[in-house]
Amino acid sequence: MRENVVIRTVSRLAVPFIQVFALYVIVHGASGAGGGFQGGVVFASSFILMTIAFGLSSVKKRFNNKWIMICSIIGITIYAGIGLLCLILGGNYLEYGIIEATLGIPHLHGYLLDAVEVGIGITVMAVMTSIIYDMAERRGESP
């Protein structure tokens, strides 16, 4: 890939803001517009920008395929684990109200929704990044 100072500098500046905005969208899911799916895609778009600007191999040094698989499994495990916790505490699967009633912490239901959104966000981010990696590699050489 050709060296381009403008693209590299702008994306170096933009990537942290995109990631912070993605975390904001994920965590803000319970009280405003936002959620795990949207935030995960925004987070993955920061990796797409890094892939376009710096090349696939330098991004893969920071976030390789092994960690992508681990992250996508962690996200689903958070979600399913919260559901299983409800089952252990004597409710139905994914019945969050049981956890709030058993532990006696107020507003825990909303926090559990936030945790679920975080799990969704991690999975979506990892899967989108994985697809982008595979499609970028498909071209033959890594740019």
Next chain:
Amino acid sequence: MRAKALLAVLLIGIILFWAIEDMPAFGDPQAPATQYTGELYINSVLPDIGIENIVTAILASYRGFDTLGETVVIFTAGISVALLLRRGGQL
């Protein structure tokens, strides 16, 4: 063949425009779509769950099992793309 296709498109278009008259006005509180479960969710989300965002409450709590399935679908899609495009490389 093109004349037949054009005729079909025109006919369906006329039927659809004809049906617009019976649609409820935008944001009409008397519309059938806002009559039943919408009212129920608006009234019961805050006492049930305690968060302000009704969409997230429905998505993650009332329809939590569905959303778990959606997440698994996305995970499966990622696995499938990896299997199809990576062709037996190291995971």
